[in-house]
Amino acid sequence: MNAFAIDPIRLAVIQKQVDHISQQMGWIMTRTARSPIFSQSHDFTCFVAGAGGDIIAQADGIPIHSGGGGFAVRAALRDFAEEMAEGDVYLLSDPYTAGGNHLPDWTMIRPVFVEGRLCAFTCNRAHQSDIGGGAAGTYNPEATEIFHEGIRLPVLRLVEAGKLRRDLFNLLLLNSRCPDLMEGDLSAMFGSTRIGAERVAAMLSEMEVERGLAYFDALLRYGEARMRAEIAKLPNGTYLGEDGSDTDCFQAVEVPVRVSLEIRDDALVFDFTGSAPQIRGFKNSSLANTYSAVYVAVATFFDHSLPRNEGLFRPVSIIAPEGTVVNARPPAPMTMNTVYPATDIIYACWKALAQAAPERGCAGWGKACYGLSSGLDAEGRFFVMYHWHGASGGGAVKGRDGFASVGHMISLGGLTLPNVEGYEQAYPVRIHRQELRCDTAGAGEFRGGAGVDYVCDVLATTEHAIRAEGVRRPSGYGINGGMDGAAGQLEVEELGKGPCPPPQYGIQRLGPSRIRVLSSAGGGWGDPLRRDPETVLADVMDGIISEEAARDLYGVVLERDGRAVDHEQTALRRGSATRA
Numbered sequence: 001m002n003a004f005a006i007d008p009i010r011l012a013v014i015q016k017q018v019d020h021i022s023q024q025m026g027w028i029m030t031r032t033a034r035s036p037i038f039s040q041s042h043d044f045t046c047f048v049a050g051a052g053g054d055i056i057a058q059a060d061g062i063p064i065h066s067g068g069g070g071f072a073v074r075a076a077l078r079d080f081a082e083e084m085a086e087g088d089v090y091l092l093s094d095p096y097t098a099g100g101n102h103l104p105d106w107t108m109i110r111p112v113f114v115e116g117r118l119c120a121f122t123c124n125r126a127h128q129s130d131i132g133g134g135a136a137g138t139y140n141p142e143a144t145e146i147f148h149e150g151i152r153l154p155v156l157r158l159v160e161a162g163k164l165r166r167d168l169f170n171l172l173l174l175n176s177r178c179p180d181l182m183e184g185d186l187s188a189m190f191g192s193t194r195i196g197a198e199r200v201a202a203m204l205s206e207m208e209v210e211r212g213l214a215y216f217d218a219l220l221r222y223g224e225a226r227m228r229a230e231i232a233k234l235p236n237g238t239y240l241g242e243d244g245s246d247t248d249c250f251q252a253v254e255v256p257v258r259v260s261l262e263i264r265d266d267a268l269v270f271d272f273t274g275s276a277p278q279i280r281g282f283k284n285s286s287l288a289n290t291y292s293a294v295y296v297a298v299a300t301f302f303d304h305s306l307p308r309n310e311g312l313f314r315p316v317s318i319i320a321p322e323g324t325v326v327n328a329r330p331p332a333p334m335t336m337n338t339v340y341p342a343t344d345i346i347y348a349c350w351k352a353l354a355q356a357a358p359e360r361g362c363a364g365w366g367k368a369c370y371g372l373s374s375g376l377d378a379e380g381r382f383f384v385m386y387h388w389h390g391a392s393g394g395g396a397v398k399g400r401d402g403f404a405s406v407g408h409m410i411s412l413g414g415l416t417l418p419n420v421e422g423y424e425q426a427y428p429v430r431i432h433r434q435e436l437r438c439d440t441a442g443a444g445e446f447r448g449g450a451g452v453d454y455v456c457d458v459l460a461t462t463e464h465a466i467r468a469e470g471v472r473r474p475s476g477y478g479i480n481g482g483m484d485g486a487a488g489q490l491e492v493e494e495l496g497k498g499p500c501p502p503p504q505y506g507i508q509r510l511g512p513s514r515i516r517v518l519s520s521a522g523g524g525w526g527d528p529l530r531r532d533p534e535t536v537l538a539d540v541m542d543g544i545i546s547e548e549a550a551r552d553l554y555g556v557v558l559e560r561d562g563r564a565v566d567h568e569q570t571a572l573r574r575g576s577a578t579r580a
Contacts, residue, residue, distance in 0.1 A: 004214040011222060014203075014215050015307050019059035021199045022046045025124060025192040026060035032191055034184030035129045036426055040418035041388055044126035046192055048200060049073045050216045051118050055310040063299070064101070064338050064410035065125045068292030070310050071099030072107040073121050079155040086113040087162030089190065091172075093131075093153040095286030095337075096146070096330045102289065102337050103150050104128050104138035108158075108186075110193035114204045119213060122196035124189045128182060129384050132175040136374035137384040139465045141249055141505040143282045143333040150335075151175040159190075177374075177382050223311030228266035230302045231315055234356045238262050241352030243344040243364075246472050249281025249336075249505040255325060257344040261352035270294050270349060271319040272326045281505065284328035285337040285345070290320050293342040296410065297349035301360055340469055343367060343409050347477070354479060359398055363442060364477035365409035366392030366451055366520030367470030369488035373515070375462040377428045385427045387456065388417050389434050390517030393441060393449030393485055395476055395525075402449030402476075402485075402522035404436055404544075428460040437486070437518060439546050443553040444482030444524020445531050450544050451488060451519035457495065458515065464492065464508040470520035471504060482524030483553070489518040528554045529574050533565045 025046035045061025053074035058066035092098035112120040133150030173179040204212035244256040320327040354361030370390035394403035442448030476485030557569035
């Protein structure tokens with residue numbers, strides 16, 4: 001392979017081509033999937049891997065999905081390498097045996113053959129609407145073992161030499177409360193990976209297979225070289241980071257995630273020794289999920305022009321002791337792991353990395369305070385609705401404020417908040433309010449993203465799966481002098497009967513009910529007194545902060561009409577605050 005001369009310009013073009021193929025796969029999935037979780041919210045990720053299982057393109061979707069996607073492809077190679085044939089399609093989910101991250105994320109893997117040779121894989125990892133288990137909608141906050149969470153899929157050959165194995169397909173549909181949705185969604189996954197495979201095969205054929213594979217290998221080596229050069233700019237040393245949870249889903253208890261980061265010239269070693277033992281609830285991480293979370297932390301911390309392929313992570317080593325919350329032993333439940341502890345892992349890594357390069361530090365995003373509702377609508381159809389509209393605010397970085405109400409941190413904005421009117425057409429709900437909360441965003445030179453005040457009536461007898469991680473204490477931490485974002489709140493009321501205080505994690509079975517989410521907010525970056533006064537004024541005019549917060553937190557005094565900055569009084573106030 002390496003006998004071919006590699007043209008750097010062509011190498012860059014090929015990376016863009018393969019990235020575009022993964023995006024094309026995503027567009028096909030969005031336009032053809034049946035579930036709103038895919039067609040509106042994009043809770044899936046398409047990626048392309050080389051023949052050895054290393055990801056070479058992950059431009060579509062949600063980072064926590066694709067970061068560990070190579071584990072899934074390599075599991076398929078482990079189980080079927082000698083038998084793979086053109087026209088095969090594989091499906092898997094199990095985090096213990098199949099390289100999955102959690103059970104609802106079904107990974108479809110399609111081998112790409114060119115001239116009879118296995119050259120690549122096109123993959124789609126998608127969070128299914130329902131996979132059975134003890135609670136509808138894939139999330140069972142009462143689970144104490146993985147068997148409570150739904151059907152477990154080892155690596156399955158779902159299509160053999162172009163022929164669908166109808167027995168397996170029927171088995172999958174039989175284990176879902178939403179078989180009609182699943183049938184359409186799996187068909188969309190088939191289509192996205194098929195078109196992706198055709199595009200990859202055509203690209204390799206046009207440039208000669210051997211030459212194309214040499215470029216695929218060069219992409220990984222280039223990613224590794226770029227990452228090593230970036231790491232080498234950091235000072236050698238050992239840096240500590242810690243984040244975690246305040247609940248095991250059943251009681252208040254500290255669940256720390258601790259990391260020791262060692263920078264060794266051009267390599268990083270993340271050691272999670274000292275993290276909490278695995279817990280009773282469903283916030284335990286699989287090994288693939290932990291690797292993916294570390295990869296998200298690393299990829300977001302360094303130069304954003306770096307190629308997004310798995311070569312990037314070759315300089316990264318991870319120590320995750322077995323039996324801990326970052327590498328649980330079976331049969332520990334782990335459906336929540338792609339959000340928590342994945343977010344905790346990323347935050348611990350960010351905090352450690354920020355000690356080596358403070359200017360690159362990332363403030364924390366607020367942790368979520370909402371869940372999902374499921375039941376039967378007026379026509380007797382089963383529905384599963386995620387309350388995405390109650391999303392938290394994002395954390396700030398140098399040069400940019402945090403995003404307001406942007407969704408889970410692990411999606412990095414890749415999860416789309418659906419249209420309110422569309423939800424009211426699709427589900428038995430009425431959404432009364434979705435507006436930004438005032439004085440919640442973490443103050444800073446660059447402020448955090450605000451949370452929202454979201455009120456929704458669910459007009460049917462409903463099972464609410466509650467996942468309110470961000471309600472007990474602020475979770476969007478500030479950095480480099482920035483302040484924490486506000487904690488969130490969750491309120492539930494059964495209509496006509498009164499308040500039903502929800503658990504932090506748990507299931508509520510109620511008649512028609514009202515859900516109110518006061519979502520948590522992101523942390524700020526840098527000293528608030530350094531924020532441009534005119535930008536502070538704009539935040540007041542937009543209702544993000546009050547005049548009192550402008551004065552007390554940012555040292556910005558407004559004129560009497562509140563429409564202009566009193567620069568003289570602001571200078572005096574900021575000067576006295578600085579001296580103090």
